[in-house]
Amino acid sequence: MDYVIQQTVNALSLGGIYAMLALGLAIVFSIVRLINFAHGEIMTVGGYGVFAATVFGLPIPLAVASGVFAAVFAAVAMERVAFRAMRGASVVSLLITSFAISEILKVLFQNGISARPKPIQLPAALSGSYEVGAITVGVIPTISIVTTLLALLGLTLFLRRTETGMAMRAAAEDFEMLRLLGVRADRVVAAAFALSGLLAGIAAVMWTAQRGSVDPLMGFFPVLKAFIATVLGGLGSLSGAILGGFFVGAVEVFSQAFLPDSLSPYRDAIVLSTVIAVLLVRPDGLVPAVKVDRS
Amino acid sequence: MASTALADLPRLRRAGAIGQTLVIVVALAAVSYALVFGLGRMGERIAVQMCVFVSAVVALGLFTGNSGIVSFGHSAFMALGAYTAGILSMPAMMQRTALAQLPDALKGWELSPWVALVPAAGIGLVAAGLSGLAIARLRGASATISTLGLLIIVHSVLIGAREITRGSQTFFGVPRVTTFEIALGAAVLFILAARLYRESRWGLMLRAVRDDEAAATALGINARAVKYGAWVLSGAMAAVAGALYGFMLGAFSPTTFYFGLMFSLVAMLIIGGMATVSGAVTGVVLVTLLQDGVRQLEGGGTVAGVELPAVFGLTTVALSAAILLVIWLRPDGLIGTREVRLPGHARLIALLLPRREQAPAAPMHAAKELTISRLTKHFAGLTAVDCADFQVPPGQVTGLIGPNGAGKSTVVNLITAQFLADEGSIRFGTDELRGRAAHAIAPLGLARTFQNLRLFGTLTVYENVLVAALAAGHAGRAASALALREIAALELSDAATTTAAALPYGARKRLEIARCLASGPSLILLDEPAAGMNPDETADLGERLKRLTAERGIGLLLIDHDLEFVNRLSSSIVVMNRGKVIASGTPEAIRQDPAVIEAYIGRGRARRVDDDAKTTDYAKEGAST
Structure with a gap:
């Protein structure tokens, strides 16, 4: 039973990271129809942001801020440099563009920083664990879960209560209409990228805290899972992305924890096959996106 | 064009396709032989790899080009093909050292490499058949991401199945039998297969689905089935290409077929232009030359007296930059959306092919009545169609009119199963249409046009x-x-x-x-045929419709809010307002009906209307509300 609870904590912690990444992808996709392959590199930049701060010996809060800021900056810069000129291009063109950018950034990290993982020193207090009754819970997974929940809550408030947030939700359903109403498209799109960068930055901080290092492919693999999560949730659906993220995280952690060792190399295959099985039953995802079809 | 010229059209089209295929095959052969004779052994190595990649990218293009869905999963099929063919054709001696723990069923086959291509194709067929169940259901971007899932699944299975694949270690001992002639021959065969598919009924139907899925479905095309067929065929072809790649390399690992290969394949296809076979081939040739050129620089060295550092990943950057440039300057790829052709050839080849004459005038179609009863559709709180009852008699023109928002188009969409009705029945002759899939409506003799x-x-x-x-x-x-x-x-x-x-x-x-x-069809549903046309064009269209349908005995359900247009053509009219049928009968009776006048021009302002001209004015007024 204790084991189950510990694994549940792990599942929530990993699922939360996937959920934040998937939500960032979904926000951008729902507005500009871009499946951002380079989202993983935004997360990696966040990781390097944390690394740079620790190299200079900055305290933890500043290191966290540095990581988040780096990711937001990377996301906004990417939109400005690469995607703004391509607004309105086909889904395939946008996808391939982001793919190429992702490849270029990975090569830049490898040559400009290092192909090897860079260790990040964290205070000993963070890597410890504490006891709740008979259960041992890690400090970092706990912080991770709490942060994820706060981030998702904050985002929900932002999307529901602020003008920009409402403009973004409207844009997700019908961007053309919103533009006709006189809302500045550039601002909404930039805000969407900034938000996705913010979420990726938080995810990067959590990820580096748990792994203790950052490398050029750090963001690539978690974002692959997040992609799957967005499709599972219903591509373009924000609540679906969060649900999908937690689902993928849970399947991954529980399959690792409860499957026999002989099957453990197949973990990714099992996770993804489960997702595809769900899609067979619900091809539009768990929470299908609302989208105005103007054809 | 005179009718004789029209009769030449099918053979000119086929001749064009043959000519285009010849052009691309000759061009590929020319570049390959130029590499072999120009650069010796290194040139031959490049040419072999180029031809193997042509096979792989043409296989990818068969699905991606015709369906418009980018697949990231094809390098997974290649991996499955390479490992399968490798294991089955490996010399038994080698197998004992390389794969000591191989299950008995796979041991010691020692198939000829060419025979081993058959099980390789088979495993591609099975893998694509299974994954296609999900992928053919998904739309554009979702399908693309799922193919990425497929790539990861296959990669992790290859690493996990250590007894069969040596896991992440190098898999070696595969006979290196892909010579230049074989690679070129395979590439030519793949090009022919892809061209045949593209022009076949399935290829044409898939391209129709790509351009407009709703319209294709309304013609009776089962979009999911044609996508599935292309996916399975293209997966099997990719597996064969993968086997050839394995026979070229001799030793490989799961990473050989992972993101790097996938990125190269997709880049080649996008750069050349994914919509055509000539685009796929052009992309492979150019990217191969680019990559081999840049690879010379990657290890560093001196160029024109300048010392260059070794840059890991330079080829990747070059490829990415090429993709960005192409997407920026030519979003449809270098070749674009139409196959490469040489002018003039088609006419020459066409002389060898038979002409096609027009089919004789159409026979009268079977008479089936369309009966709508108690049809109801709700959209989140709004009842768009509310218990509608009416008939469309066979072989006549029936008008369906009503102000905007009356539910006319919804009725059409319910009949053609674009939307699912909540209640009621739709009978066409003796067939109940409710519960049928959208692509199963057209075969009963029901066709439609779309409002836009x-x-x-x-x-x-x-x-x-x-x-x-x-x-x-x-x-x-x-x-x-x-x-x-x-x-x-x-x-x-x-x-x-x-x-x-x-x-x-x-x-x-x-x-x-x-x-x-x-x-x-025996009945056509025309959704606002006159929209966006001036009165002359509308009159012309009306005449044509009346003549064509009278000649052939086809019934029409004419939906419009132009009362004059509908009056002139229809022998009976159904009027809808706010989801309900408020009147039906002859045009004369409808024109006098107080409920209709009220619906069109509003309560209180209703006047008796006698002549068509005035009615038209009111219709416009009604339409603009």
Whole structure:
């Protein structure tokens, strides 16, 4: 039973990271129809942001801020440099563009920083664990879960209560209409990228805290899972992305924890096959996106 | 174009396809031989790899090009093909050292490499058959991401199945038998197969689905089935290409077939242009040359006296930059959306092919009545259609009118199963339409047009009409004869080889009707045929419709809010308002009906209306509310 609870904590912690990444992808996709392959590199930049701060010996809060800021900056810069000129291009063109950018950034990290993982020193207090009754819970997974929940809550408030947030939700359903109403498209799109960068930055901080290092492919693999999560949730659906993220995280952690060792190399295959099985039953995802079809 | 010229169209089209295929095969062979003779052994190595990649990218293009869905999963099929063929053709001695723990069933086959291609294709078929169950259901971007899932699944299985694949270690001992001649021969065969598929009924139907899924479905095309077929065929071909790649390398690991290979394949396809086979081949040739050129620089060295550092990943950057440039400057790829051709060749080749004559005038169609009863549809709180009852008698023109928002188009969408009805029944003759899939409506003899034109933009006028005849189940020859007849009937002969997207508006309207007729309907649902046309054009269209349907005994359900237009053509009229049928009867009776007048011009302002001209004014007034 204790084991189950510990694994549940792990599942929530990993699922939360996937959920934040998937939500960032979904926000951008729902507005500009871009499946951002380079989202993983935004997360990696966040990781390097944390690394740079620790190299200079900055305290933890500043290191966290540095990581988040780096990711937001990377996301906004990417939109400005690469995607703004391509607004309105086909889904395939946008996808391939982001793919190429992702490849270029990975090569830049490898040559400009290092192909090897860079260790990040964290205070000993963070890597410890504490006891709740008979259960041992890690400090970092706990912080991770709490942060994820706060981030998702904050985002929900932002999307529901602020003008920009409402403009973004409207844009997700019908961007053309919103533009006709006189809302500045550039601002909404930039805000969407900034938000996705913010979420990726938080995810990067959590990820580096748990792994203790950052490398050029750090963001690539978690974002692959997040992609799957967005499709599972219903591509373009924000609540679906969060649900999908937690689902993928849970399947991954529980399959690792409860499957026999002989099957453990197949973990990714099992996770993804489960997702595809769900899609067979619900091809539009768990929470299908609302989208105005103007054809 | 005279009718004799029109009869030449099918053979010119086929001759064009043959000529285009010849051009691309000759060009590939020329580049390959130039590499072999120009650069010796290194040139041969490059040429072999180029030809193997042509096979792989052509296989990828068969699905991606015709369906418009980018696949990231094809390098997974290649991996499965390479490992399968490798294990089955490996010398037994080698197998004992390399794969000591191989299960007995796979041990010691020592197949000839060419025989081993068959099980390689088989495993591709099975893997694509299984994954296609999910992927063919998903739309565009979701399908693409799922193919990425497939890539990861196969990669992790290859690493996990250590007894069979040596896990992440190098898998070696595969006979290196892919020579230059074999690679080139395979590439040519793959090009031929892809071209045949592209021009086949399935290829044409898939391209129709790519351009407009709703319109294709309304013609009776099962979008999911044609996507699935292409996915399975293309997966099996990719597995064979992978086996050849394995026979070229001799030793490989799961990483050989992971993101790097996938990125190269997709880049080649996008750079050349994914919509055509010539684009796929062009992309492979150019990218291979680019990569091999840049690779010389990657290790560093001195160029023109300048010392260059070794840059890991330079080829990746070059490839990415090429992709960005192409997408920026030519989003459809270097070749674009039409195959490469040499002018003049088609006419020469066409002389060897038979002509097609137009099909004779259409016979009268079976008489089936459309009966709508208690039909109801709710949209989140709004009842768009509320217990509607009416009949459309066979072989006559029935008008369906009503102000905007009356539920007319919803009725059409319910009849054609675009939306699912909440209650009621829709009978066509003795068949109940409710509960049928959208693609199962057209085969019963029901065709429709769309309120805002839905044509297959990248197909020519002829192909737009041809695909409708093919979807109706006619064999190739009969289908092209039918298509020619409808093109002549709607005076589209001069534009027959123009792509639909390039037509002027009036011609597009006519094309949509020609396409409808080619599917051999006994009833056509016309959703606002007069929208966007001036009075002359509207009158002209009306005359044509009346003549064509009278000649053939086809019934029409004419939906419009132009009362005059509907009055002039219809023998009976149904009026809807706010989801309900408020009146039905002859045009004269409808014109006098107080409920209709009220619906159109509002309570209190209702006046007795006697002449058509005034009615038209009111209709416009009603339509603008």
